[in-house]
Amino acid sequence: xxxxxxxxxxxxxxxxxxxxxxxxxxxxxxxxxxxxxxxxxxxxxxxxxxxxxxxxxxxxxxxxxxxxxxxxxxxxxxxxxxxxxxxxxxxxxxxxxxxxxxxxxxxxxxxxxxxxxxxxxxxxxxxxxxxxxxxxxxxxxxxxxxxxxxxxxxxxxxxxxxxxxxxxxxxxxxxxxxxxxxxxxxxxxxxxxxxxxxxxxxxxxxxxxxxxxxxxxxxxxxxxxxxxxxxxxxxxxxxxxxxxxxxxxxxxxxxxxxxxxxxxxxxxxxxxxxxxxxxxxxxxxxxxxxxxxxxxxxxxxxxxxxxxxxxxxxxxxxxxxxxxxxxxxxxxxxxxxxxxxxxxxxxxxxxxxxxxxxx
Numbered sequence: 001x002x003x004x005x006x007x008x009x010x011x012x013x014x015x016x017x018x019x020x021x022x023x024x025x026x027x028x029x030x031x032x033x034x035x036x037x038x039x040x041x042x043x044x045x046x047x048x049x050x051x052x053x054x055x056x057x058x059x060x061x062x063x064x065x066x067x068x069x070x071x072x073x074x075x076x077x078x079x080x081x082x083x084x085x086x087x088x089x090x091x092x093x094x095x096x097x098x099x100x101x102x103x104x105x106x107x108x109x110x111x112x113x114x115x116x117x118x119x120x121x122x123x124x125x126x127x128x129x130x131x132x133x134x135x136x137x138x139x140x141x142x143x144x145x146x147x148x149x150x151x152x153x154x155x156x157x158x159x160x161x162x163x164x165x166x167x168x169x170x171x172x173x174x175x176x177x178x179x180x181x182x183x184x185x186x187x188x189x190x191x192x193x194x195x196x197x198x199x200x201x202x203x204x205x206x207x208x209x210x211x212x213x214x215x216x217x218x219x220x221x222x223x224x225x226x227x228x229x230x231x232x233x234x235x236x237x238x239x240x241x242x243x244x245x246x247x248x249x250x251x252x253x254x255x256x257x258x259x260x261x262x263x264x265x266x267x268x269x270x271x272x273x274x275x276x277x278x279x280x281x282x283x284x285x286x287x288x289x290x291x292x293x294x295x296x297x298x299x300x301x302x303x304x305x306x307x308x309x310x311x312x313x314x315x316x317x318x319x320x321x322x323x324x325x326x327x328x329x330x331x332x333x334x335x336x337x338x339x340x341x342x343x344x345x346x347x348x349x350x351x352x353x354x355x356x357x358x359x
Contacts, residue, residue, distance in 0.1 A: 058173075064132050065169045071133025075117040078135055082121035085140045090120045093138060096153050100160060103221035108164055116160065130159040131168050145238060150227035150306075154214055161213030167206045207254060208262075215266050219316075226267060226309020232260035233302040264305070271312035274320070274359075280304045284311065287358040290351055293344035310338045324355040331355065 063070035097118060104111045118136040127139040136159055146152050162168065215228050224230075235256050254262070268276055276283045280301040281291045289311075292303040314320055314336040322334030326348045331338040333355065341348045 061132070061169050061172060065166070066133075071114075071117070071135060074131075074133050075135045078131070078137060079119055079121075082123065082137060085120040085122050087120075087140075090140075090143065092149065092152075093118065093120060093156075096149060096156060099221050099223070100153060100157055100217060103157075103217045104160060104164065106220045107216060111160075111164065116163065128155050128159050130163045134163045136160075136163070145234070146231070148227065148230075150218075150223045151231040151234065153221065153223045154218060154228050154231050157214035157217040158210045160217065161210035162202070162206065164213065165206070165209060167202055167210065171202050171206070204254060211254075211259060211262065212266075215263060219270065219313075224306050224309040225270060225312060226305040226307065229260045229263035229267065229308070230302045230305035232256050232263070233299070233305060236260070237299045237302060260305075264308070267305075267308050267312045271308075271315040274315045275308055275311045277304050277308045282307050282311070284355065284358045289355060289358065290339065290346065292339065293342060295342055295344075307339045310336060314338065320359050324352040324359065326352050333359070 064074045065071065097116065101111060101116070114134045116130075116134045116136055118138065121137045121139055123139040124141040124144070125139055126141045126145045128137070128142055130136045136156070138156070142152070142155065146155070211228075215225065218225050218228060239256075264277060274285055276286075280299075282289045282304050290304075290307060292300055292307055294300045295303055311333070314333040317336070319334030319336045324331060324333050324338070326332070327337075328340075329342075329348050330340045331348050331351045338355070339345075339348075339351065341351065345351075
């Protein structure tokens with residue numbers, strides 16, 4: 001997206017962090033860019049350069065990232081720019097955000113110092129983003145791809161990871177340095193800021209850190225940790241046969257497969273090195289346990305990660321010492337549900353018997 005000359009008296013108000021997108025049929029959402037005039041004349045005056053410009057940009061970030069008044073002002077402008085989807089179906093986000101806040105609070109109590117603002121916007125692309133001031137927005141299009149609360153929680157946990165580590169502001173400070181500003185003789189500072197922010201400044205290490213934090217947060221919640229890998233398997237399933245546009249244009253993101261595999265390794269470690277998965281087959285102690293059947297629009301591979309997540313949680317919490325048994329159509333390991341069998345799966349009893357032999 002090009003920055004037009006008409007923006008020379010404006011400043012970009014949204015610094016998008018950690019976008020999660022699906023190419024092809026769901027569209028590729030560009031970095032969200034909203035333009036607003038908050039009376040920031042002190043920052044966007046023409047010809048401001050060098051140390052003075054750097055100082056004013058620092059003041060801008062401090063106000064809209066750190067102060068309560070500034071971040072609320074920022075949030076209201078975001079809602080004006082993107083529009084709010086008030087469909088009551090999406091109220092589930094309130095529950096997910098409350099659960100994630102509690103999970104993050106268990107490992108990082110600073111979240112309570114700056115609670116997240118969030119809303120669902122009307123964009124139909126698959127995306128969510130966190131920006132300055134712990135301000136988040138979730139595209140309506142996210143729900144056309146994800147219907148599972150566990151996977152939605154992973155996406156939002158990733159964005160909150162960016163927020164907890166202050167990646168949006170750090171990314172801006174990293175790029176808005178004196179060398180860039182000093183070279184802009186005669187150029188409106190607003191244009192420079194717009195171009196830098198529009199190009200995004202979230203690095204691969206930041207993306208990986210946010211991914212790792214999402215896993216940590218999920219394991220402190222009631223969501224299935226296997227959803228961390230499952231969501232990326234779903235992304236790949238939905239974009240199968242299409243060029244990975246995200247990787248072509250967003251080299252700052254790890255590939256979908258790398259992210260899935262990194263989470264699979266985390267699940268292995270979380271299970272105390274008992275549970276693995278390959279090509280949709282779940283293994284316990286190196287022995288085949290189950291290859292789940294596809295279920296609805298969920299592939300066998302995606303579903304397998306949910307089984308791995310349940311098994312990993314069971315081993316992590318010591319439930320492997322209990323006997324596997326059947327409750328209705330669900331295989332249980334102690335108090336931990338492992339897998340609810342469908343008509344196309346092996347019987348729950350057969351799987352429980354197998355698990356008792358190999359666990």
